[in-house]
Amino acid sequence: MIIAITGTPGTGKTSVAKKLVREGYIVLDLNRIACENDFLLGRDEKRKSNIVDIDKLNLFIKKNYSNFDIVFVEGHLSHLLRCVDKLIVLRLEPSQLEKYLKKKRWNEKKIKENLESEILDIVLCESVEIHSKDNIAELNVTNKSVDEIVSIIIDLVTDGFKNLQKYKIGNIDWSEEILKDF
Numbered sequence: 001m002i003i004a005i006t007g008t009p010g011t012g013k014t015s016v017a018k019k020l021v022r023e024g025y026i027v028l029d030l031n032r033i034a035c036e037n038d039f040l041l042g043r044d045e046k047r048k049s050n051i052v053d054i055d056k057l058n059l060f061i062k063k064n065y066s067n068f069d070i071v072f073v074e075g076h077l078s079h080l081l082r083c084v085d086k087l088i089v090l091r092l093e094p095s096q097l098e099k100y101l102k103k104k105r106w107n108e109k110k111i112k113e114n115l116e117s118e119i120l121d122i123v124l125c126e127s128v129e130i131h132s133k134d135n136i137a138e139l140n141v142t143n144k145s146v147d148e149i150v151s152i153i154i155d156l157v158t159d160g161f162k163n164l165q166k167y168k169i170g171n172i173d174w175s176e177e178i179l180k181d182f
């Protein structure tokens with residue numbers, strides 16, 4: 001089973017991934033695989049980020065990891081991979097997201113762009129365009145420690161995602177935050 005951990009940059013994907021690795025799980029870092037295998041279409045100089053060839057990445061992961069019992073793929077593009085079986089979308093209240101993004105020392109423009117993306121549910125919308133709602137868990141990580149988040153994820157996984165109902169999509173709404181001036 002391939003499980004994507006996705007979410008707006010800053011929601012805590014990498015922190016969660018590191019803890020999952022410490023717990024003995026295999027977690028793939030998408031950006032790293034894309035760079036190592038040259039699955040790149042170019043570079044977005046404005047955003048100082050690579051433009052990843054999702055189709056190549058999808059084929060590579062499908063070919064090499066489909067028969068794994070449990071493997072996580074982490075990254076803000078992981079929901080775009082058609083080969084993933086389940087998705088966990090990390091959702092974070094914008095004011096807390098702003099704090100986390102400031103910790104990353106990102107510039108104001110990039111912070112604003114990502115806050116807007118979180119408020120407008122962009123990652124979730126992109127996820128439902130590609131995957132069945134029944135395979136997506138929306139996890140509100142606001143005020144949760146990394147350990148708490150990982151514990152929820154491990155429970156979901158060990159239970160074979162039978163408890164997905166508790167995290168079904170559509171219950172999180174940050175839209176009122178758009179009125180605030182970040």
Ligand SMILES: Nc1ncnc2c1ncn2[C@@H]1O[C@H](COP(=O)(O)OP(=O)(O)O)[C@@H](O)[C@H]1O
Binds near residue numbers: 144
């Ligand atoms: N649950 C959390 N509790 C406290 N700090 C967190 C939590 N999740 C993330 N952070 C902090 O927020 C920042 C961004 O987290 P990171 O894991 O890099 O996010 P992402 O990989 O989604 O971009 C980091 O400085 C991290 O330490």
Ligand SMILES: [Mg+2]
Binds near residue numbers: 013014015
């Ligand atoms: Mg990260």
